[in-house]
Amino acid sequence: MIHSVHTNDMRLMGGLSKKMPITFLTMGCAIVAIAGIPFTSGYYSKDMILANIWHSGDKALFWCMLLTALMTAFYMSRLFILTFWGDDRDHEKHHHAHESPFLMTGPLVVLAFLALASGVLLDRNGLVYKLLPKPSISVAATAHGAEAPAEAAKADAHAATAPEAHAPAEAHAEGHGEHAEGHLPHWLHLALPFLVLGSIGLAFFFYRGPDYAAADSMKSSLSALFTVLDRRWYLDDAFDALVRLCDKVAALAFWIDANVVDRVFVDGWGLLTRIVSEISNLLDALVVDRTVDGFGGLSLDLGVGLRGLVKDGQIQEYLMYVAIAFSLAATLILTR
Amino acid sequence: MNMLSLITFAPLVGALIILCIPKEKEKAIQTVAFIFAGISLIASLAMIPGFDKGTHEMQFVERFAWIPSFGVQYFLGVDGLSFPMILLTTFMSVIALIGSLGIEKRVKEYFFWFLVLEVGMLGVFCALDLILFYVFWELTLVPMYFLIGVWGGPKKEFAAIKFFLYTLTGSVFMLLAILALYFAAPTHTFDMLELAKLTGGWDRTFQILVFLGLYFGMAIKVPAFPFHTWLPLAHVEAPTAISVILAAVLLKMGVYGLLRISYTLTPLGFQWFLPALAAIAVINIVYGALCAMAQTDMKKMVAYSSVNHMGYCLLGIAGMTSAGFAGAVFQMITHGIITGALFLLVGVIYDRAHTRDVSAFGGLAVKLPVYAGLMSLTCFASLGLPGLAGFIGEFLCFLGAFQTWKWHAAVAVLGIIATAAFFLRMMQKVFLGKFNEKWAGLEDMTARELVSIVPLAALTVLFGVYPKWPLDLMNKTLEHMLGK
Numbered sequence: 104m105i106h107s108v109h110t111n112d113m114r115l116m117g118g119l120s121k122k123m124p125i126t127f128l129t130m131g132c133a134i135v136a137i138a139g140i141p142f143t144s145g146y147y148s149k150d151m152i153l154a155n156i157w158h159s160g161d162k163a164l165f166w167c168m169l170l171t172a173l174m175t176a177f178y179m180s181r182l183f184i185l186t187f188w189g190d191d192r193d194h195e196k197h198h199h200a201h202e203s204p205f206l207m208t209g210p211l212v213v214l215a216f217l218a219l220a221s222g223v224l225l226d227r228n229g230l231v232y233k234l235l236p237k238p239s240i241s242v243a244a245t246a247h248g249a250e251a252p253a254e255a256a257k258a259d260a261h262a263a264t265a266p267e268a269h270a271p272a273e274a275h276a277e278g279h280g281e282h283a284e285g286h287l288p289h290w291l292h293l294a295l296p297f298l299v300l301g302s303i304g305l306a307f308f309f310y311r312g313p314d315y316a317a318a319d320s321m322k323s324s325l326s327a328l329f330t331v332l333d334r335r336w337y338l339d340d341a342f343d344a345l346v347r348l349c350d351k352v353a354a355l356a357f358w359i360d361a362n363v364v365d366r367v368f369v370d371g372w373g374l375l376t377r378i379v380s381e382i383s384n385l386l387d388a389l390v391v392d393r394t395v396d397g398f399g400g401l402s403l404d405l406g407v408g409l410r411g412l413v414k415d416g417q418i419q420e421y422l423m424y425v426a427i428a429f430s431l432a433a434t435l436i437l438t439r
Numbered sequence: 440m441n442m443l444s445l446i447t448f449a450p451l452v453g454a455l456i457i458l459c460i461p462k463e464k465e466k467a468i469q470t471v472a473f474i475f476a477g478i479s480l481i482a483s484l485a486m487i488p489g490f491d492k493g494t495h496e497m498q499f500v501e502r503f504a505w506i507p508s509f510g511v512q513y514f515l516g517v518d519g520l521s522f523p524m525i526l527l528t529t530f531m532s533v534i535a536l537i538g539s540l541g542i543e544k545r546v547k548e549y550f551f552w553f554l555v556l557e558v559g560m561l562g563v564f565c566a567l568d569l570i571l572f573y574v575f576w577e578l579t580l581v582p583m584y585f586l587i588g589v590w591g592g593p594k595k596e597f598a599a600i601k602f603f604l605y606t607l608t609g610s611v612f613m614l615l616a617i618l619a620l621y622f623a624a625p626t627h628t629f630d631m632l633e634l635a636k637l638t639g640g641w642d643r644t645f646q647i648l649v650f651l652g653l654y655f656g657m658a659i660k661v662p663a664f665p666f667h668t669w670l671p672l673a674h675v676e677a678p679t680a681i682s683v684i685l686a687a688v689l690l691k692m693g694v695y696g697l698l699r700i701s702y703t704l705t706p707l708g709f710q711w712f713l714p715a716l717a718a719i720a721v722i723n724i725v726y727g728a729l730c731a732m733a734q735t736d737m738k739k740m741v742a743y744s745s746v747n748h749m750g751y752c753l754l755g756i757a758g759m760t761s762a763g764f765a766g767a768v769f770q771m772i773t774h775g776i777i778t779g780a781l782f783l784l785v786g787v788i789y790d791r792a793h794t795r796d797v798s799a800f801g802g803l804a805v806k807l808p809v810y811a812g813l814m815s816l817t818c819f820a821s822l823g824l825p826g827l828a829g830f831i832g833e834f835l836c837f838l839g840a841f842q843t844w845k846w847h848a849a850v851a852v853l854g855i856i857a858t859a860a861f862f863l864r865m866m867q868k869v870f871l872g873k874f875n876e877k878w879a880g881l882e883d884m885t886a887r888e889l890v891s892i893v894p895l896a897a898l899t900v901l902f903g904v905y906p907k908w909p910l911d912l913m914n915k916t917l918e919h920m921l922g923k
Binding site: 346349350352353354356357360361364365367368369372373 | 601604605608664665666667668669726729730731732733734857860
């Protein structure tokens with residue numbers, strides 16, 4: 104269907120039975136089977152499950168399962184009706200729709216046949232129990248019977264699978280193919296197909312078209328429920344909010360990384376080093392270098408003081424001092 | 440034959456030969472680099488059959504006195520802890536050289552510094568003398584400074600000097616600790632194996648102080664929170680091949696040092712620090728993943744994912760179990776392979792599009808199927824998908840740490856979710872969705888890029904499916920370290 108109509112939305116389909124006859128028929132088979140119309144595969148499997156739940160004693164679970172089975176019949180029929188029945192609601196999509204090639208319809212036919220017939224085939228001569236080593240439901244029921252207090256087992260009059268003593272014989276009987284693990288009460292067994300048909304009829308009544316007044320009025324009267332379901336219990340919103348929160352946290356973490364951790368541990372280290380170096384620079388300038396300057400100043404002062412001893416501009420006097428200094432140095436070096 | 444010396448110094452010979460080649464002959468320079476890095480790789484592979492997996496003893500030992508008056512020896516040897524690291528280094532160096540073929544600026548200098556860098560990295564993993572170790576450790580800094588500062592991105596000078604100064608600061612404290620150990624030994628030695636025998640005689644306070652000095656140097660390299668902030672900047676600014684080396688090998692030096700030196704030489708200090716180490720590991724994991732999640736630049740994201748992945752290593756170590764240690768060492772190997780591939784892949788897209796902003800792309804899988812496939816494989820490996828190499832390491836780290844640090848492990852698991860989140864979101868934004876027509880002209884990967892990345896991808900799968908071989912290589916040593 105999706106391949107042909109290019110949408111998943113069944114509200115945009117409708118009236119496709121003539122365009123896609125094979126798909127129409129095979130899907131019909133499948134829907135009949137999954138809804139549980141008698142003698143289709145779905146009927147057999149659901150019947151077995153429901154019967155065993157009935158005999159397990161949990162009646163609430165049974166009614167819950169029955170309701171679910173009926174709902175399946177309802178929504179599957181709705182799918183079928185909205186897709187193939189009535190008028191085309193989207194003319195363009197309807198116009199482009201076409202039957203699928205054999206590669207797709209071939210498997211459909213095989214599967215449709217199996218959907219209809221596998222229940223009957225498996226039920227003949229107890230074939231299903233030859234394929235499955237031992238009915239697992241029956242085992243569970245036996246275990247239940249064994250664990251439960253004896254009086255509870257007795258109280259359940261219909262419990263065919265009760266105390267352990269009976270179990271081997273029953274397993275034997277099952278092996279020979281009859282539904283020995285128990286049927287539903289007769290009235291219920293007969294009522295089930297009618298309930299299913301009623302459910303299908305209800306779907307037909309709601310969705311047959313061309314207007315959907317009944318469905319719309321139900322939707323408006325139960326709008327709160329519809330909204331909750333439409334929003335999928337708000338789980339998607341919750342997840343979205345969680346993701347947004349995580350993104351905020353991630354952004355915060357990165358902000359801390361860039362503005363706090365990096366500043367403190369890298370830039371802070373650098374700053375500390377610079378402060379220490381400034382201090383040592385000051386120390387150098389104020390103490391160490393002052394000492395050097397002090398020596399310079401001392402020699403300058405000394406020079407100026409000595410210069411006061413001589414008269415300015417007397418070259419002969421200068422030469423005389425140089426000669427004295429020279430001969431003093433020479434004497435010192437030679438006499439050493 | 441002195442295999443370890445051959446492995447360590449072959450690249451140095453190559454570097455000296457490159458100095459003698461005129462700078463116009465770029466092909467010759469590249470060939471020489473490949474030959475000598477190849478010699479190291481082949482020699483290290485040739486050691487595999489001779490390497491005895493059944494002993495914890497040092498193998499392929501070479502020792503002679505170097506500066507006898509101070510007891511400094513030239514002392515090399517490998518065991519199950521260092522041998523995998525040497526294989527990783529020689530292998531990733533050749534891979535990174537392939538990734539370097541795109542370098543067009545100052546080719547001669549680039550390959551010279553690259554080979555010098557390889558010498559330093561290999562020496563760190565071979566050295567068994569503390570001074571020798573320190574020399575090699577520092578030797579990696581200088582080439583890295585130039586490789587980032589000259590061939591890097593827009594803020595290369597700043598990144599280079601930040602990297603250099605910061606890691607040097609750490610190393611200086613490490614040097615102090617090494618000197619303290621030297622003077623604490625009655626025989627005054629720098630021999631790691633000798634010193635390890637003397638630990639019983641040192642009191643707790645001394646060991647704690649020495650440990651802290653060593654830890655400061657290692658933690659900056661790892662990088663462990665809060666000393667990690669140099670890493671994103673250096674990674675982003677470094678050229679692709681250097682990012683690969685930085686992530687694949689240089690970070691491993693820190694974890695390796697923790698196990699080889701801090702753990703064996705100051706056991707009491709290590710024990711004292713253990714609760715803090717576990718906490719730091721968790722912070723690395725969760726905080727690193729969150730920071731990665733906040734990135735739009737793919738390269739910066741991968742850089743922060745390294746912080747996250749190194750957290751797993753630390754967590755494994757903090758577990759003090761053989762599973763945890765094996766996990767940490769295995770994680771070092773797989774992180775090297777996987778993150779190396781990630782940086783190469785980010786480089787591939789940057790070379791074509793000149794942007795790394797995730798939101799600039801979209802639907803690229805249509806146009807670049809091979810690239811998208813390799814990137815997806817690598818991302819899945821990095822986020823720890825079972826069946827790929829990243830999972831084994833992470834799993835072993837958690838397994839090893841869980842017994843001792845249940846709550847830490849529980850919180851750290853959140854980091855895995857965040858890791859998965861940012862990788863998947865990146866893939867979604869870049870590869871899926873509507874194709875951005877702006878990139879209609881992009882070409883898929885070239886043969887050269889495939890040659891550098893496909894071996895990494897193959898190893899990722901191989902180690903993910905069959906981790907036994909690398910684990911066997913290290914098991915005996917790690918068990919001995921734990922006193923079993």
